[in-house]
Amino acid sequence: MTDSVLFSTFDWAGNTLQNRMVLAPMTRGRAGADRIPNKIMGDHYVQRADAGLIITEATAISEEGIGWVDTPGIYTDEMVDGWRSIVDRVHQAGGKIILQLWHTGRASHSDFHNGELPLSASAIKIEGDEIHTPKGKKPYEVPKAMTYDDIKRTVEDFKKAAVNAKAAGFDGVEVHAANGYLINQFLDSRSNQRDDNYGGSLENRYRFLAEVMDTVLSVWSSEQVGVRLSPNGVFNDMGADDFRETYTYVAQQLNTLNIGYLHVMDGLAFGFHERGEAMTLAEFRALYDGMLMGNCGYTKEEAEKRLSDGDGDMIAFGRPWITNPDLPTRFKHDYPLASFDDPSTWYGGSEEGYNDYETYREKSGKDAMTSLT
Numbered sequence: 001m002t003d004s005v006l007f008s009t010f011d012w013a014g015n016t017l018q019n020r021m022v023l024a025p026m027t028r029g030r031a032g033a034d035r036i037p038n039k040i041m042g043d044h045y046v047q048r049a050d051a052g053l054i055i056t057e058a059t060a061i062s063e064e065g066i067g068w069v070d071t072p073g074i075y076t077d078e079m080v081d082g083w084r085s086i087v088d089r090v091h092q093a094g095g096k097i098i099l100q101l102w103h104t105g106r107a108s109h110s111d112f113h114n115g116e117l118p119l120s121a122s123a124i125k126i127e128g129d130e131i132h133t134p135k136g137k138k139p140y141e142v143p144k145a146m147t148y149d150d151i152k153r154t155v156e157d158f159k160k161a162a163v164n165a166k167a168a169g170f171d172g173v174e175v176h177a178a179n180g181y182l183i184n185q186f187l188d189s190r191s192n193q194r195d196d197n198y199g200g201s202l203e204n205r206y207r208f209l210a211e212v213m214d215t216v217l218s219v220w221s222s223e224q225v226g227v228r229l230s231p232n233g234v235f236n237d238m239g240a241d242d243f244r245e246t247y248t249y250v251a252q253q254l255n256t257l258n259i260g261y262l263h264v265m266d267g268l269a270f271g272f273h274e275r276g277e278a279m280t281l282a283e284f285r286a287l288y289d290g291m292l293m294g295n296c297g298y299t300k301e302e303a304e305k306r307l308s309d310g311d312g313d314m315i316a317f318g319r320p321w322i323t324n325p326d327l328p329t330r331f332k333h334d335y336p337l338a339s340f341d342d343p344s345t346w347y348g349g350s351e352e353g354y355n356d357y358e359t360y361r362e363k364s365g366k367d368a369m370t371s372l373t
Contacts (some may be wrong), residue, residue: 007332008338010314011050012291013172013223013260015096017052017314020307020340021328024295024318025055025100025174025228029348035060037082041072042089043355045165047325049095052314055174055226055263058181059083061161064119064154065182067111069132070348074099074161074168083168091169098172098226099165100133100160101216105182106191107142107236109133117144119154121185121199121208125238143217151198151208154182158212162219172224175212177250178265179228182235182272183209187250202249208236209250213257217315223260230265231279233274239273247279251287261291263316266325270296281311300331322346326359 023045030041060066060073066141073079083308090097092134106120111133120143132135146154158175165173177183185191186208192199198207209227216225230238232249240246254262266281281294293308295316303315321327323340330337338357346354 001126004300005304006032006315006331007328010291011240012053016172017096017244018050018094019052019171019328020314021052021302021331022293022295022314022316023048023051023321024053024316024324025057026059026318027068027071028346029068029070030354031082033070034078035066035071036075036076036078037072037086040351040355041082041087042086042253045086045095045097046093046099046319047355049090049093049323049329050326050328051361054090054095054097055316056097056099058100058176059161061101061103061285062132062154062157064113065103065157067118067131067181069134070235074101074164079166080164083165083170083346085261086171098174099168100174100176100228101161101165101168102176103154103157105185106140107131108143109138109141111135111138117146118313119150121146124191124193126180128237132321143251145194155208155211155215159215159219162216164218172226172260173216173220174214174226174228174263175209176228177209178230178263179270180230180238183212184230184236184238187246188238188300189242189246190233192236202246205246206250206253208342210253213254213259217257217259222258225259226261226263227254227259228263228265230270232268234271234273239275241275243275244277244279248283249289251284255288255290259290261293261314262288263295265296266294267296267298273356281306282309292363299365313342317343319343322358325355325357330360333360 001333042237062075085120108118109131114157123145125142197204292312294312298315306312319340323338
């Protein structure tokens with residue numbers, strides 16, 4: 001067993017987190033066509049309740065926010081009930097869990113919206129990729145640029161989702177402003193070509209996120225709210241030459257709100273836009289005073305270094321936690337990891353590729369039995 005900084009406790013929002021490992025939000029598409037959180041989703045999170053903190057998969061704040069097949073929502077009473085059953089189970093297992101609030105914006109398709117075009121900051125489509133819709137894989141469409149009424153309605157949808165998340169018993173919420181989804185589309189100067197007070201200057205491009213934060217913070221105490229950013233990301237056709245200026249400003253503005261944490265995808269494993277030197281966790285440490293979380297492609301050793309150097313307070317892990325449900329135990333005891341290179345069964349379906357991965361001890365026991373026969 002190693003004495004790792006990963007397994008020191010951390011105080012957050014009145015809670016003592018059992019370690020510095022965060023289960024990263026990962027869209028897995030197991031909620032079904034009704035988008036109501038279900039038992040196998042609960043099983044999945046309970047298996048990983050030894051995380052210091054769990055951030056759920058991205059969860060749609062409204063029907064307009066949908067852009068993936070079979071992802072969960074948080075906009076009906078039935079969805080609230082479904083999430084409440086999961087949250088209760090995670091709490092009973094000793095875990096802490098946060099809901100990620102999501103609107104996909106232009107990273108969607110009219111097949112999800114009864115023929116209506118998806119919404120975005122501007123009428124600029126995602127290039128170089130296609131989308132899986134309920135009717136198959138299709139090219140992205142040119143979205144509808146949001147009107148003031150659209151923006152006002154969407155901000156209100158964030159508020160309703162925040163209210164519903166509180167009713168479901170979550171320990172907090174995370175505003176998803178990363179990975180090329182709606183809020184990111186307003187922040188990025190390539191996807192946002194507006195000439196009104198939501199476009200152009202840094203202040204204007206930040207305005208939509210500012211309004212979302214105002215409404216979410218009217219429901220939750222600031223220490224229970226986090227924001228996710230992806231300054232280096234290219235996913236969903238993101239990246240602009242002024243990215244460093246943009247995200248420096250955004251981090252500084254969020255710092256004034258005294259929110260609970262800032263979740264930065266500083267790693268490059270999810271793709272890099274290559275529009276300058278990648279922003280580092282250390283850069284954000286100089287801009288943001290609260291709990292800082294790094295993410296994307298971290299190994300145990302890299303995570304320990306960032307924490308030991310003081311660049312961050314928590315590190316989120318994604319892909320390795322899919323195939324290693326006991327990832328903290330494996331890290332703590334230096335057990336080998338199961339491979340996480342084959343994503344063919346990760347998305348959609350039921351138990352396969354979701355809850356059927358073995359712990360190290362289960363696998364070791366089976367291997368021992370095999371060797372005796």
